[in-house]
Amino acid sequence: MYHTQKCFESIASHITMSNLSNIPGGGGLPDRYRNVGEQIQAFFDFAETDPDRAVPFFVNIWETQASLTTRALALQGLGVAAKHYRVKEAFADWDVLKDIAKEVKGKGEVSNDLTRWAAASALEAIGYSRQSLENLQGGGFTEPLDRIRREIRDRKFIEINRIPRLNSRGETTAEYERHLEFWIYGPADELLNDRDRSLNYQDLVGDVISKLHGRGVYLGLISPNSIVQGAALRQAGLIFKESAQIEKFIYGLLEEFLYNSNHEVSLRITATKIIHTATDLSKKLKTLSKLLSQEKDAKLLEVVLHHAQSLFMESVDNQKFIYGYLEQFLIDRTHEVSVRIMAIEIITKASGLKKVETLSKLLLEDIPLQNVALRQIRLIFKESSQIEELLFETLDQFLNYNYEVSLKIDAAELVYTARNLNKKLTTVSKLLLEDTELRNLAVRLLTPYKQELARVNADAYTVLDALVFNYTLKTWQKPELQESKISQLATYLSSASQRQYKEIFPIISMPRTNSGDWNYESAVKYSKSVVWAEYLQWMQESAIEDNEKSDNPLRMEIKKLVYKDLTISQLETNLSSAIQYQREISAIFTSAIGAAESLGEKYRKSASLLTGCLQNKHEDVIKATDEKSTHPLREQIKELVHIQNSIKKYQSFLKRIPYRIKSIDSNLYRKIKNFSGFASLEHPKKIDTYNDCFQTFDELDSLRDQVFFESLDKRSEVWSQQSEQEDALNKLVNNGCLVIIALIFMLLIFMLIFRDILIILFIMIGLIVLGYKLLISHLNNKQKLIEALTDDLCDLPRWWEK
Numbered sequence: 001m002y003h004t005q006k007c008f009e010s011i012a013s014h015i016t017m018s019n020l021s022n023i024p025g026g027g028g029l030p031d032r033y034r035n036v037g038e039q040i041q042a043f044f045d046f047a048e049t050d051p052d053r054a055v056p057f058f059v060n061i062w063e064t065q066a067s068l069t070t071r072a073l074a075l076q077g078l079g080v081a082a083k084h085y086r087v088k089e090a091f092a093d094w095d096v097l098k099d100i101a102k103e104v105k106g107k108g109e110v111s112n113d114l115t116r117w118a119a120a121s122a123l124e125a126i127g128y129s130r131q132s133l134e135n136l137q138g139g140g141f142t143e144p145l146d147r148i149r150r151e152i153r154d155r156k157f158i159e160i161n162r163i164p165r166l167n168s169r170g171e172t173t174a175e176y177e178r179h180l181e182f183w184i185y186g187p188a189d190e191l192l193n194d195r196d197r198s199l200n201y202q203d204l205v206g207d208v209i210s211k212l213h214g215r216g217v218y219l220g221l222i223s224p225n226s227i228v229q230g231a232a233l234r235q236a237g238l239i240f241k242e243s244a245q246i247e248k249f250i251y252g253l254l255e256e257f258l259y260n261s262n263h264e265v266s267l268r269i270t271a272t273k274i275i276h277t278a279t280d281l282s283k284k285l286k287t288l289s290k291l292l293s294q295e296k297d298a299k300l301l302e303v304v305l306h307h308a309q310s311l312f313m314e315s316v317d318n319q320k321f322i323y324g325y326l327e328q329f330l331i332d333r334t335h336e337v338s339v340r341i342m343a344i345e346i347i348t349k350a351s352g353l354k355k356v357e358t359l360s361k362l363l364l365e366d367i368p369l370q371n372v373a374l375r376q377i378r379l380i381f382k383e384s385s386q387i388e389e390l391l392f393e394t395l396d397q398f399l400n401y402n403y404e405v406s407l408k409i410d411a412a413e414l415v416y417t418a419r420n421l422n423k424k425l426t427t428v429s430k431l432l433l434e435d436t437e438l439r440n441l442a443v444r445l446l447t448p449y450k451q452e453l454a455r456v457n458a459d460a461y462t463v464l465d466a467l468v469f470n471y472t473l474k475t476w477q478k479p480e481l482q483e484s485k486i487s488q489l490a491t492y493l494s495s496a497s498q499r500q501y502k503e504i505f506p507i508i509s510m511p512r513t514n515s516g517d518w519n520y521e522s523a524v525k526y527s528k529s530v531v532w533a534e535y536l537q538w539m540q541e542s543a544i545e546d547n548e549k550s551d552n553p554l555r556m557e558i559k560k561l562v563y564k565d566l567t568i569s570q571l572e573t574n575l576s577s578a579i580q581y582q583r584e585i586s587a588i589f590t591s592a593i594g595a596a597e598s599l600g601e602k603y604r605k606s607a608s609l610l611t612g613c614l615q616n617k618h619e620d621v622i623k624a625t626d627e628k629s630t631h632p633l634r635e636q637i638k639e640l641v642h643i644q645n646s647i648k649k650y651q652s653f654l655k656r657i658p659y660r661i662k663s664i665d666s667n668l669y670r671k672i673k674n675f676s677g678f679a680s681l682e683h684p685k686k687i688d689t690y691n692d693c694f695q696t697f698d699e700l701d702s703l704r705d706q707v708f709f710e711s712l713d714k715r716s717e718v719w720s721q722q723s724e725q726e727d728a729l730n731k732l733v734n735n736g737c738l739v740i741i742a743l744i745f746m747l748l749i750f751m752l753i754f755r756d757i758l759i760i761l762f763i764m765i766g767l768i769v770l771g772y773k774l775l776i777s778h779l780n781n782k783q784k785l786i787e788a789l790t791d792d793l794c795d796l797p798r799w800w801e802k
Helices: 002-012 017-022 026-032 036-049 051-063 068-081 085-091 095-104 113-126 130-134 145-159 174-185 188-192 199-212 214-221 226-239 244-259 265-276 281-294 298-312 316-331 337-348 354-365 367-380 385-400 405-415 421-433 436-456 458-467 485-494 498-504 520-527 530-542 553-563 568-603 608-662 666-673 676-682 690-750 755-795
Strands: none
Touching: 036 051, 036 068, 036 174, 036 199, 036 214, 051 068, 051 085, 068 095, 068 113, 068 174, 095 113, 113 145, 113 174, 145 174, 174 188, 174 199, 188 199, 188 214, 199 214, 199 226, 214 226, 214 244, 226 244, 226 265, 244 265, 244 281, 265 281, 265 298, 281 298, 281 316, 298 316, 298 337, 316 337, 316 354, 337 354, 337 367, 354 367, 354 385, 367 385, 367 405, 385 405, 385 421, 405 421, 405 436, 421 436, 421 458, 421 568, 421 608, 436 458, 436 608, 458 568, 458 608, 568 608, 608 666, 608 676, 608 690, 676 690
16 A cells, blocks of 8 residues: 555656646647547547656646546546556555545536546546445445446436437537537447437437547447448548548548448448548559459449549559459459459550450450450450450450350451451351351351452362352353243233133232132233233343242243243253253362361361251252252153143044044035134144144134034034934824724725735835834934034043143
8 A cells, every 4th residue: 555655656746737738738638639539539548658647637637627528538538547557556545536436426516427427437447446435435335336337328328319409499409418428528439339220329429420520430430330330431531631640540440441341331332432532542552452352242342443443544553553453353253243344344444465365365264254355355456456466366266166156256257357368268267167157157258258268268268159159040041041932921911812811810819700710801901900011020020030039920930931932952952951050060069068178177177067058058959950940841841742742632633523524414524624724734833832832722722612613503403303303203103003003994894805905005104114213313323423523522621721
């Protein structure tokens, strides 16, 4: 006891009122600092750093009856100074502690909840002995100091939602101001660490942090309550640029807060935005770089990358510092694609060739980002010849691998814009070995440079020549075909026979009658209409085009009409030409398949897709030429031979007709024999072409109609004669029977007298009946002959009905 008392006296003996001016604050302490937070921090810092001088200074404040808030700070300062062991020893059994104990009970001359709480906290920190506390001279406490302190604090917590902040005039109430002072100068840390989220609590926290300034920011950021943290960040944003000292102090707090991933992302983003406004570039770069290296939250990284981009564009030095971190960030595939894309876009803006290497690596290795990398490569491809050359090699490699087809298409189109013609033709040529989409792209890109390709890559040229091969029916290009009936088709159709209309108009959907037939008169009228004339003109102009792409039925019929103007010899010549053309086509594709295999060996890739494509196209072309050329020609030859044979049979049939009629009726024979058609049968016209056959058939049909109708008339005449004779015979027979009965009766009477006369009469009657029978039989035979003839003529179909 004696030792500690002497120790304190030794400390105090060096302190006089004259040197208080050297202590921070001195008599003008509250006015020297700009805010309450700095005042409070000055008290605590003084107690911490110079306790020997701080203790008597604080005692002097407390004993001079200063303001309640200053007294509370002095009491708390004594508690802070007591952290030093030798000061704590000096405090032991010191008489002033008894006065502080009275303050705890509120028995001081000036006291309130704040000073009571501060006194209890000071005694608790000093370690006033329990025995002294329980002694009446030492205070006579019946409860521990920490319980008293907590009781005062808890009562103040309850008052948060009781005390109104503003009065009816919108002014701060006096009660609220005293309540606010308690928390500002008292347990501010305990207030800010509370979990309350009420609106009154938020208002109070905002006021406390605002008054405490930088100290409020510090206490708020270390709070576990996100509402408090938000209020602290708002205050930090307001005061961050007040001075270099404040900025430096708050920057460290924000940086520590920012690195803690346990805090809410939205609050960390706010801290990031405040940091970005700092004047110290070096510190900002280091902070952003550390976040790029360690942070995983995508939302925060978006903000970081946005800030990194603004710094990246400021100077080349910034680019050099940030680039490595951005590149490492890109390599880390744990980051979300969206933020990695942002990093790519920043890197693309870098100067120099480093970005080429990064983008190339992404394109060849990082599948999720290939489309983005390719898009950025497109942006810088033309920046310089050196960049183009480096990226060209990357694109060439990319096209060699089995990546997404759509991306390879984009890459190929980008390659196509390169300045070096030989290189881009070589690269695009490789795509001929790919599947359909890429192969079609290669064909489209190479076709404009077909002649140059022959010089750069002969195999690719041969393959391309086959892939773009568009067959034509060469027979249609012959002069004799171009000068054919097509030029006279309008006249031909306008004067067409009923047979020809029946052949043509079903093809163009000519309207039918209710019975389902084509009306000849309507067809003639339609053939003279403007619509038909315009359609016909278009058909005439396009019927012999090379492309043969139209499957229009009328166009095909027109081509048939052209074929029908040819002889068998001409058709066979055209067929031979078409077959030769097919051989030429086969030679083209055979050569192309060989070139495709050579191309595959050259580029060390399978040529199966390309050869399969060429083989299929070869088969399709041969099939198409066969369907549109060789097959129609063969069928036309076959049909023409058949028609010619039919005409000969028709002619032979008609030649026999007069001889058949001669046995029926000589008059009819002479009449038919005089028909002009029978004379032409003796000297028939040529039937070399299909159209010749048409004309001959028309003539034969006409002759047949004349014979048929004459025969039909004769048939009716014979039938009428036969009917008349049969009627006469019947009458004769009926009358003859009565006569015979009468004669028999008379014979019985006059047998002896008139025997010879009756016999003669009976014989005459029998001869008459027999004559009639023979006449009827002759007429019946003639009727059968004429019926057979007319039936044969009727059964003979007209040509247009076949």
